[in-house]
Amino acid sequence: MTMDNLIKILKLSENEVEAREALQNYINNLNDNQKNNNNIEDLGYAQLDLDRQRRTGFPEVIYSEGKTTRQLKQIFKKLSEKNDRVLATRVSKKTALQVISEIPLAVYNESARTLAWSLNPIKKKDNKYITIVCAGTSDLPVANEALVTAEMMGCNVRLISDVGVAGIHRLFKHIEIIRSSDVIIIVAGMEGALASVIGGLVSKPIIAVPTSVGYGSSFNGVASLLAMLNSCSAGITVVNIDNGFGAGFAAGLIINNQ
Structure with a gap:
């Protein structure tokens, strides 16, 4: 409410209660604006x-x-x-x-x-887990960025690394742990196939992170990104290349809103 609108209401109003409410609303708006200004550190x-x-x-x-x-x-x-x-x-x-x-x-x-x-130890949400599945050791920096982010948001996080599709038998010994998760983050470079494989095996939300790991035709992660975006497994959400932070944050929001 502007000052001009307030003056009009006070002039036209024959009701004292209405006039007092208009004045109080104007004061409250001023206080709210002042509070918002104080929440910016320049x-x-x-x-x-x-x-x-x-x-x-x-x-x-x-x-x-x-x-x-x-x-x-x-x-x-x-x-x-x-x-x-x-x-x-x-x-x-x-x-x-x-x-x-x-x-x-x-x-x-x-x-x-x-x-x-x-400031204090971060309290974790009991019985809720995020599992980060990392295709290769070279993808670990991105996976760890997701891990730190999710832990800072108060989430329990498990990391399973080096289970890419080139040795897919390595994945299957962890599959029950992955299925028991509340959210799954999949981090993979090269051709990005791991997201599609896991997507066909689980019923939980999946956030896929393409990485810039790979040889020339991987185009610094574009090949992995396109593979994940075009996955035939339903329900896969994809963040930007090397964006472990974005994946960890999204997974944290899912956990904290359950």
């Missing part, structure tokens, strides 16, 4: 969204590529002051060590290239 080069956890269930995540060490340190520190957990992705080891020098409880996962901090 660092000059970044506008930190401090209200994101309330809206989406998880605080703003820092995508670190392209940021200077100084910028990442300042953003990470500010978010840790306002939230109970902070996650940064695509962090180099050199940069991570400099952030940890100021925030000693932050934990760096070198394979995932993630830097994670929590």
Whole structure:
């Protein structure tokens, strides 16, 4: 409600209760706008969204590529002051060590290239599991990014690695564990066939992550991406190439809304 509308209501209203309600609504709107403004931390080069956890269930995540060490340190520190957990992705080891020098409880996962901090131990949702199935050892960095993300969202996560279709017998000894999961993340490069294989064996939500692993005609993950998008197995959701974070976040939302 604008000030002009408020004045019109007050002038036209012969009902004192109606006039008081209009005035109170106007004051409430002002307070809400002020509260929203306070939920933005302006660092000059970044506008930190401090209200994101309330809206989406998880605080703003820092995508670190392209940021200077100084910028990442300042953003990470500010978010840790306002939230109970902070996650940064695509962090180099050199940069991570400099952030940890100021925030000693932050934990760096070198394979995932993630830097994670929590004020308190993160409570996990009992009896709900995400299983990450990784085709090859070369796909592990992406799988680990998904794993760290989902764990930061309070999920129990199991990782099964190196069970690609070139040795498909390796997959079958884990199939009952995979079937018992609440959400399955499949990480695969090359031709991306693992998602279709598992999709035909389970009745649970599948999030497929194509990776840029592969020789020339894999086109840095495009071949795997197209294979997963065109899978004949129904119900497979596909995220972008190497987007372990996106898969972990989506799986976390599914678990936390069950």
